[in-house]
Amino acid sequence: MAAKELLSARRSCTTCPYCGVGCGVKVNKEERVNPTAIRVNGDPQHPSNFGHLCVKGSTLGETLGEHGRLLRPRLHGEECDWETAMSFVANAFARNIDEYGPDSVAFYLSGQLLTEDYYVANKLMKGFIGSANIDTNSRLCMSSAVAGYKRAFGADAVPCCYEDLEHADLIVLIGSNAAWTHPILFQRMQAGGAKLVVIDPRASATSEVADLHLAITPGSDAALFNGLLNFLAQHNQIDRHYIQQHTQGFETALASAQHWSLQQTALNCGVSVEKLQAFFWLFAKTKKTISFYSQGINQSSSGTDKNNAIINCHLATGRIGKAGAGPFSITGQPNAMGGREVGGLANILAAHMEFNMDAIDRIGRFWRAPKVALTPGLKAVDLFRAVESGQIKAIWIMATNPAVSMPDADRITAALRKCPLVIVSDCVAETDTARCADVLLPATGWGEKNGTVTNSERRISRQRPFLAPPGEARHDWQAICDLARRLGFTEQFDYSHPVDIFREHAQLSGFENSGSRAFDISLLGQIQREEYDDLQPVQWPVNNRNPNGSARLFRDGKFFTESGRANFVPINPRAPEQKISNAYPLWLNSGRMRDQWHTMTRTGRSRKLLDHSEIAEIQINPRDAHKYEIKEGNLIEVRSAHGRMYGRAVLTEAQKPGELFAPIHWSETLAQEAKVSALTGTAVDPFSGQPEFKQVPVKLQLLPCNSYASLICPDPIAKSLWQWLQKQSDNNLLHWYRVPCTGGYRFELALRRHLNGRKLGAQLLENIPGTHWQQIKTLKSQRWLAYAERIQLLIFASNEWHTLPDRPTLERYLQLDLPKFPAQFLHAIPAGVQMICTCRQVSRPQIEKAISNGINSVEALGSALGCGTRCGSCKPEISALIRTARKSDTAGQTVAAVMQTEVVRSAKNKCKELGDKCAAHA
Numbered sequence: 001m002a003a004k005e006l007l008s009a010r011r012s013c014t015t016c017p018y019c020g021v022g023c024g025v026k027v028n029k030e031e032r033v034n035p036t037a038i039r040v041n042g043d044p045q046h047p048s049n050f051g052h053l054c055v056k057g058s059t060l061g062e063t064l065g066e067h068g069r070l071l072r073p074r075l076h077g078e079e080c081d082w083e084t085a086m087s088f089v090a091n092a093f094a095r096n097i098d099e100y101g102p103d104s105v106a107f108y109l110s111g112q113l114l115t116e117d118y119y120v121a122n123k124l125m126k127g128f129i130g131s132a133n134i135d136t137n138s139r140l141c142m143s144s145a146v147a148g149y150k151r152a153f154g155a156d157a158v159p160c161c162y163e164d165l166e167h168a169d170l171i172v173l174i175g176s177n178a179a180w181t182h183p184i185l186f187q188r189m190q191a192g193g194a195k196l197v198v199i200d201p202r203a204s205a206t207s208e209v210a211d212l213h214l215a216i217t218p219g220s221d222a223a224l225f226n227g228l229l230n231f232l233a234q235h236n237q238i239d240r241h242y243i244q245q246h247t248q249g250f251e252t253a254l255a256s257a258q259h260w261s262l263q264q265t266a267l268n269c270g271v272s273v274e275k276l277q278a279f280f281w282l283f284a285k286t287k288k289t290i291s292f293y294s295q296g297i298n299q300s301s302s303g304t305d306k307n308n309a310i311i312n313c314h315l316a317t318g319r320i321g322k323a324g325a326g327p328f329s330i331t332g333q334p335n336a337m338g339g340r341e342v343g344g345l346a347n348i349l350a351a352h353m354e355f356n357m358d359a360i361d362r363i364g365r366f367w368r369a370p371k372v373a374l375t376p377g378l379k380a381v382d383l384f385r386a387v388e389s390g391q392i393k394a395i396w397i398m399a400t401n402p403a404v405s406m407p408d409a410d411r412i413t414a415a416l417r418k419c420p421l422v423i424v425s426d427c428v429a430e431t432d433t434a435r436c437a438d439v440l441l442p443a444t445g446w447g448e449k450n451g452t453v454t455n456s457e458r459r460i461s462r463q464r465p466f467l468a469p470p471g472e473a474r475h476d477w478q479a480i481c482d483l484a485r486r487l488g489f490t491e492q493f494d495y496s497h498p499v500d501i502f503r504e505h506a507q508l509s510g511f512e513n514s515g516s517r518a519f520d521i522s523l524l525g526q527i528q529r530e531e532y533d534d535l536q537p538v539q540w541p542v543n544n545r546n547p548n549g550s551a552r553l554f555r556d557g558k559f560f561t562e563s564g565r566a567n568f569v570p571i572n573p574r575a576p577e578q579k580i581s582n583a584y585p586l587w588l589n590s591g592r593m594r595d596q597w598h599t600m601t602r603t604g605r606s607r608k609l610l611d612h613s614e615i616a617e618i619q620i621n622p623r624d625a626h627k628y629e630i631k632e633g634n635l636i637e638v639r640s641a642h643g644r645m646y647g648r649a650v651l652t653e654a655q656k657p658g659e660l661f662a663p664i665h666w667s668e669t670l671a672q673e674a675k676v677s678a679l680t681g682t683a684v685d686p687f688s689g690q691p692e693f694k695q696v697p698v699k700l701q702l703l704p705c706n707s708y709a710s711l712i713c714p715d716p717i718a719k720s721l722w723q724w725l726q727k728q729s730d731n732n733l734l735h736w737y738r739v740p741c742t743g744g745y746r747f748e749l750a751l752r753r754h755l756n757g758r759k760l761g762a763q764l765l766e767n768i769p770g771t772h773w774q775q776i777k778t779l780k781s782q783r784w785l786a787y788a789e790r791i792q793l794l795i796f797a798s799n800e801w802h803t804l805p806d807r808p809t810l811e812r813y814l815q816l817d818l819p820k821f822p823a824q825f826l827h828a829i830p831a832g833v834q835m836i837c838t839c840r841q842v843s844r845p846q847i848e849k850a851i852s853n854g855i856n857s858v859e860a861l862g863s864a865l866g867c868g869t870r871c872g873s874c875k876p877e878i879s880a881l882i883r884t885a886r887k888s889d890t891a892g893q894t895v896a897a898v899m900q901t902e903v904v905r906s907a908k909n910k911c912k913e914l915g916d917k918c919a920a921h922a
Contacts, residue, residue, distance in 0.1 A: 012466040013043050015453055016057045017112065017446040018597050020331030021184050022455025023049035023057055024537065027447070027466050038064055038447070038466075047537055048162060048455060054183040054871040055595055055609065055838045062606040064447055064467070070429040071471025074440040082472060085439055086479070089396075090486035092421045096393045097129065102371075104393045106133035106383055109344050110400035111141075111333025114451030114463060116501040117476035118335070119342045120493065121398070122350060124484045126343065127369030128492065132355070132377030133392065135346040137400045138336040139380040143688040144298040145329035146340060148307025151569050151687075152315070154560035155352060155518035156340055159320055160290065160328040161457040161539065161551040166192035167324030170286040172279075173198045174221060174310065175296015175694070179205040180594040182294075182330055183873035195286070197279055199224065200296060202589060202619075202661055203654035205876035212279060215656060217270035218587050218695045221297055222573035225309035226257040227265030228280055232316055233257075237284035242318030246557035246565055253312050253568035268573075283313070288324030295332065295591065299693035301577040301683045308569035315566050321554035330456050333598075337454035341519050341540075342505060346377035347689075351508045352519040366511050368492060379689030380406065381682050388415035396423040398476055399443065401599045403432035404667040407680035407691040408642050425476055428601045432667045432675075442473040446602070449475060451498045452535070457551075460521070461537045477501060499532040510543060518560050523547055576695035577683035580658075584640060584697035586624070587659045590676045593617075594873055595838050596665040604670060607741055607811075611835035614739050614807075615748070616674045618647035619661040620700075625651050628700060633802055635703045635735055635750050638662065640696055643678030646671075646703065646735045660698065671737035672725070703734055707754045709797040711747040712810050713764075717792055718745035720764050725749075741811035750801070757784040757795040765792055774823040783826040787818055794825060805829035836881075837867035837874045847878060851885045858882070 016023040024046020028039045038061035044051035073085035096104045107125050109118060118136075125134040146156045153159070165171065165185060171194045178186040186206065189196065198207040199214045199221065207213040216224060232238050233254055243250050262280070266273045283289060291314065297306045311327045319325035331337055343350035353359035355376055364372045378386055384406060386392045395416075406412045416422050416436035424437040427445035434440055447467040454460050469475075477498065484493035495501050503525060510522020520541040527535070538549040559566045580587060595609040603609045618636055630636055634649045638660065647662055655661055666674035683692040713721060718738075725736050725747070735750040749755065758773065765771050765786055774785040781803070786793040791813055798804050809829050819825075833843040842865045855864050858878050862869045868878055 012464050013046075013462075014447075014464040014466065015334065015461040016053070016060070017334050017463070017602070018056050019182055020111075020333055020336055020456040021048055021182055022334060022453060022459055022461055023053055023184055024461065025053065025057060025060070029466070037061065046461070048457070048459060048461075049184045052184050052187060052871070054873055056597055056603055058839065058871060059606045059608055060446070062608065063602045066470045068429055068605065069445075069470055069473075070426055070434075070440055070442040071473065072442060073472065074437075076438060082474070082482075085441060086482050086486060089421075089423055089439055090483055092394055093129075093483065094487060096421075100393060102129045102131035102373075103133055103377075104391065105129065105131065106378070106386075106392050106395045108380070108383065108395060108397045108400065108402060109134065109136040109339060110398055111136065111138050111331070111336035111339055112399040113335060113339065113476055114449055114453060114498070115335060115338035115342060115460075115505065116451040116498040117398070117480070118339045118344045119501050119505045120477045120480045120484070120495070122343045123367060123369075124480055124489070124493070126349060126373045127363065127367045128371070128484065128487070128489050130371035130373055132346050132349075132373040132375065133383060133386075134344065134377060135380045135383050136339050136344045137380070137402070137405055138331075138333065138339050139345065139689060140405060140691060140693075141295060141298060141332040142329065142336050142340075143345065143379075143690045144300070144303030144685050145293075145307055146345070147304040147685070147688040148311060149329070151304070151308055152311045152567050153518075153554070154562070154567075157518040157553050157560065158329060158337075158456065158458055159553045160326040162188060163551060164290055164324050164326060164328070165189045165194075165292075167288060168192060168194045168290040169288040169324065170195050170197065170282060171290045171292055172283070173200070173206055173210075174291060174293040175200060175298075176292055176294035176330065177204040177206045177591060178292065178294075178330070179209070179876050180873060181332075181592050183871055185330070187872050189292075194290075195282065197282065201587075201656065201659060205594070205873075208876040208880055212275065212282070214269070214271050214275060214279060217268070218589065218659065219300060219302075219576040220269040220573070221306045222302060222309045222571050223260060223265055223268045224276075225306070225313055226571055226573060227260040227262065227269075227276070228283060228313050229254065229309070229316055230257040230260045231262060231280045232284055232313065235284060238316045239318030242557070243316065246559075247315050247568060248563060248565045249568035249570070250316065253570045256570035256572055287317075287319065288322075289314075289317075289319055290325065291327045292330060293328070294330045296694055298329070298690055300690070300695070301685055301692040302574045303685045303690050304687040305569075305571050305574070309571045309573075312568050312571065315568060320566075321552060321557065323552070334455070335453040337456065337458065338452065338460075341454060341509075346379050346383070349373070351505075351511075352517045362512055366508055379684075381684050381689060381691060384412050384415055387419050392419070394421035394423070395419060396425070397433060398425040401431045401433045401601065401667070403436060404599045404675055404677060405664075407677055407693065408682050409675050409677035409680075410643050425479060426601075427473065430669055431599070431601060432669055441479055442471060443479070444469045444473045444475050448473065451477075452502060454540075458539045459537050460535075460540065462535050464533075497529065499527065499529050502532060503527055515545075516560070518553070577692055578681050578695055578697050580697040584699050585658070586698050586700065588638060588640070588676075588679060588696040588698040589659060589661045589694055590664050590696070591661070593663045593665060596663070598665065599667050600665045600670060603665075605740060607739070608838055608841075610739055611838050611841070613663070615737050616645065616647040616663055616666040616671065616676070617650045618700075619650045619652050619655050621653065621655045621657045621659070622651045623657045624660075625649065628702060630700075630702050635705045636700055637673075637703055638679065638698050638700045640679040640681070640698045642681055643675075644673060645676055645678055646673040660700070666737070672735050674737065703750070704752055705734055705750045705801075707751040707797060707799060708801040708804060709749040709751070709755045709757070709795055710804050710807065710810060711749065712741070712744065712794040712814060713747075713792065714744040714790070714814060717764055718747075721745075721747060724763065739807070741814065743814040746807060746811055754782070755795070755797050757782060757797060761786050761793050761795070768792060772822070774826060776823070776826045785822060785825055787822055790818060791825070803831055806832045808832075836877055837865075839870035839874075840866040842867035844881070847881055848885070851882055856882055856885070
């Protein structure tokens with residue numbers, strides 16, 4: 001790699017690899033302190049974030065390094081060279097295609113790939129192999145938004161930009177906990193001063209600071225927006241001129257909504273008429289309104305209809321293409337949009353072109369492709385069903401973890417294990433999906449990759465490399481082109497640099513376009529290497545009409561439909577396909593935690609990011625907890641018709657009775673029985689193919705834990721312990737999870753009976769000479785220490801999990817030299833605390849103590865403790881602690897007043913009894 005590309009790693013502007021906000025970051029190498037240390041800050045010049053970063057972005061430097069990386073190809077579990085691995089892959093692909101046809105092979109991609117990676121994968125599969133069996137994990141998060149935009153506007157074209165969040169007077173957040181999932185955009189919302197309405201079945205960090213929260217019945221979003229459309233029409237709050245000039249189908253859509261009266265809508269949605277009416281009038285009277293929606297809308301068996309129900313209300317009021325107004329879907333991955341641009345979904349051909357004969361002919365001529373796919377391929381759920389049935393003989397999975405992220409995940413794992421050939425490209429050696437692979441290919445990761453990504457506001461940004469690839473890692477586009485050449489397509493895949501791919505991608509976007517396709521970056525079609533290296537963030541379209549890009553679409557009221565008018569879509573709301581029953585009486589919702597992302601292959605490497613929540617926590621209403629005899633912190637099982645997961649109970653009024661919430665992040669690599677996706681069925685939206693993740697019928701029960709243990713050990717012992725835990729078949733071990741720490745790992749165990757620490761230690765340390773043991777035993781706890789020259793194993797066991805010692809203190813022992821009397825490591829250590837502000841490492845007790853001392857505002861606490869002064873994503877939780885303290889004070893004052901009243905009343909009664917004998921009456 002050229003020195004100019006590496007930029008000496010001292011100072012480089014690139015893009016964050018997490019969510020779809022697409023924040024710009026500046027990377028600095030701390031060469032004077034530590035040659036390998038990387039510091040990451042926000043890029044003040046990047047228009048998506050203007051220098052701000054959330055806690056995940058700001059800890060990116062902690063996720064780098066070779067620890068846990070896949071460094072060499074592996075074939076059937078044995079390391080090999082690239083020539084051996086790719087020869088095996090190419091021969092298998094060629095053999096299957098010849099014997100079973102092109103639809104016997106498939107690619108499954110990821111929003112983690114760069115646009116250049118996506119482009120060559122799509123080109124190879126659809127243009128040269130001749131199959132459209134190429135789908136992506138974006139199917140799981142954004143495909144319903146895509147389908148909704150296409151039905152309404154004729155194109156997958158997000159009309160809004162981030163500036164609109166600051167211009168808006170009202171922002172309606174639907175199925176989005178943006179304070180946690182997209183905190184930088186949430187800060188921009190708050191900075192703009194708009195009123196915030198949150199529509200979400202559960203209370204969240206976002207609803208904590210909202211002006212109005214509608215805690216609707218799960219899955220009733222379409223009914224709510226049908227009711228809104230009807231209300232707007234009844235009260236003459238629609239823009240008839242806009243409807244007549246720029247839309248079609250209004251009367252039909254309104255007819256579908258007319259029976260949704262205010263009362264009927266309130267009943268269906270489970271909210272009061274008063275609250276619903278307040279929201280309807282607020283929407284009606286606020287011209288600058290943004291509807292900001294995410295997975296709560298999309299991850300549904302009727303997600304496309306929900307998207308269009310929202311869009312209908314914006315079309316009816318003419319609130320689109322204008323500053324501060326519009327329907328705004330927010331993506332969950334850094335390049336979900338880029339994958340959609342190139343055609344990375346099975347039902348799209350390429351560059352926003354569909355599977356019609358004109359487009360097929362056009363693509364064939366542009367690519368000089370021998371056999372362009374003629375029909376759409378299999379969407380994600382159907383793709384893996386085809387793997388299960390044997391229709392697909394070989395699948396190449398790139399930069400994603402479907403054994404964790406797909407619905408009915410255990411079934412997916414079983415399907416992959418029996419598939420004749422599974423190839424996995426990843427930068428991480430150990431994932432649930434990697435365990436199913438016949439071939440593992442080491443891929444470059446963030447900091448090494450070179451290319452472009454497109455964020456949620458259509459902004460193309462550069463990801464620039466500042467590190468050399470470790471080991472034998474290769475870029476994904478290089479591996480794909482290697483396969484293409486081995487299949488005989490050398491000339492069409494002869495790229496030497498990502499700019500060659502990007503240039504072709506840009507040229508295709510404008511090829512015979514003439515304004516008929518929304519995606520057009522043809523002005524970048526002749527970009528040169530130096531221009532590409534210096535490319536500044538820009539929003540498409542970028543063409544002769546929009547040479548500097550375009551922040552906002554549809555300003556002229558013209559759309560990409562045949563008529564040029566936007567389509568109203570009549571909506572008949574449908575309940576979730578999965579139903580609660582006597583057997584499964586509770587609704588399970590799932591989503592992200594504040595400091596984690598996807599399946600934690602990156603965020604799980606940062607110890608700091610686990611301070612806020614290190615185990616899968618299942619939120620449950622206190623009334624349900626009482627019914628099931630569950631207490632705070634108990635380990636519980638949630639079970640559906642498809643599978644089960646374990647988690648620690650968190651009692652909270654944020655959940656309505658009958659509803660639970662669980663995080664999506666944990667996997668079998670990190671914890672036992674921790675995959676929420678194992679619970680989810682395969683119900684999908686009929687238009688988008690997106691699975692119904694948000695409404696899952698489940699039951700729960702308390703697990704019979706009678707003992708808990710924390711084990712801390714260095715890396716070599718940790719590997720042996722991890723392998724031992726996965727092989728356990730006796731019924732004592734109920735659950736385990738692991739946490740990385742400097743120099744090793746900490747493991748947490750939940751058991752039916754007491755742990756025999758000495759016996760376990762003997763198994764793990766049998767090959768380590770000179771091991772010494774120390775042990776302390778009390779009535780309710782036991783502690784063991786094994787050491788040679790340094791600590792080898794430290795075990796704290798107790799009958800109650802919350803009495804176990806402070807974990808960071810235990811972890812630090814791995815870095816310390818042995819004291820003269822090593823047993824001091826077993827002495828009393830305080831119990832652990834939850835970290836509220838991860839950035840500044842401020843704990844809950846610190847904040848609660850400051851509040852009790854009279855510091856009772858978020859700003860004042862920030863000044864005193866530093867909490868909330870960096871990324872700001874902890875501010876809603878701080879607000880909740882302040883509110884709880886105020887309620888407690890008020891309750892205390894009320895109790896005191898009642899007691900005082902009772903004392904006075906008692907004294908008066910006594911006086912009455914004594915009459916003249918009472919001294920007070922003397």
